[in-house]
């Protein structure tokens with residue numbers, strides 16, 4: 001980026017050495033109250049890349065909100081030597097206030113990119129990010145957790161064909177890296193297609209719950225990524241082991257309804273045919289149903305739901 005031009009977001013302009021929050025309009029509530037999204041901008045004196053840390057695209061995925069909040073309150077981004085950080089701890093303020101993944105009409109912001117300013121509320125929020133923020137950005141990390149009741153082992157997902165994203169994922173160095181194809185109309189897919197922007201999707205823990213392990217990994221990963229981008233000079237701690245890498249995954253689903261208990265969970269290596277969980281009939285009439293791993297692999301997610309219906313996702317196996 002030209003080091004004389006300001007980074008201009010909504011009505012905020014940031015010249016080298018300037019930092020501060022800026023409010024981006026995001027519609028209004030039926031009561032008439034205006035809704036805005038806060039972007040915290042930190043620009044070093046020296047030129048360098050612009051990195052976006054984004055959380056709360058799904059309003060009930062709190063670990064990411066906490067990861068970005070910790071970096072803000074720990075003043076991590078105030079120490080930048082080069083470049084710019086844009087930190088948005090909470091994109092989907094509607095979902096956050098309603099303890100919901102989606103916006104109030106039930107639409108998913110992360111399936112609404114790039115969005116339009118005449119579309120559904122989810123599409124308008126996506127459009128606000130696509131228009132106001134993404135054009136400034138060289139690299140982004142989007143923080144998520146498992147969906148309702150699903151625990152995701154701390155991991156970074158990236159677009160397999162994108163070498164920049166693969167390098168950034170390895171620098172972030174979570175326990176697991178998952179190169180795959182992002183869902184249609186997701187931020188990760190849309191940003192690469194429309195802005196040639198590499199996006200890492202961080203996943204860790206489950207919705208509406210803190211997971212200290214995932215939060216620590218998210219904060220350390222941000223430090224490692226900023227060090228690799230030469231934006232921070234203090235060498236961060238490296239993990240004991242390099243990340244495990246997987247490129248394929250599939251879900252094991254409940255063949256029967258009932259009470260579910262896992263015996264292996266996220267973070268475990270499993271062998272084909274190995275028993276990893278059990279479904280019980282609450283009346284004790286039907287025989288118990290053992291869940292066996294259909295292949296050799298690594299458990300990258302599992303459900304914490306005690307009660308499951310037929311077809312519910314129980315384990316996410318990567319290999």
Ligand SMILES: [Zn+2]
Pocket residue numbers: 058061143144145
């Ligand atoms: Zn999510």
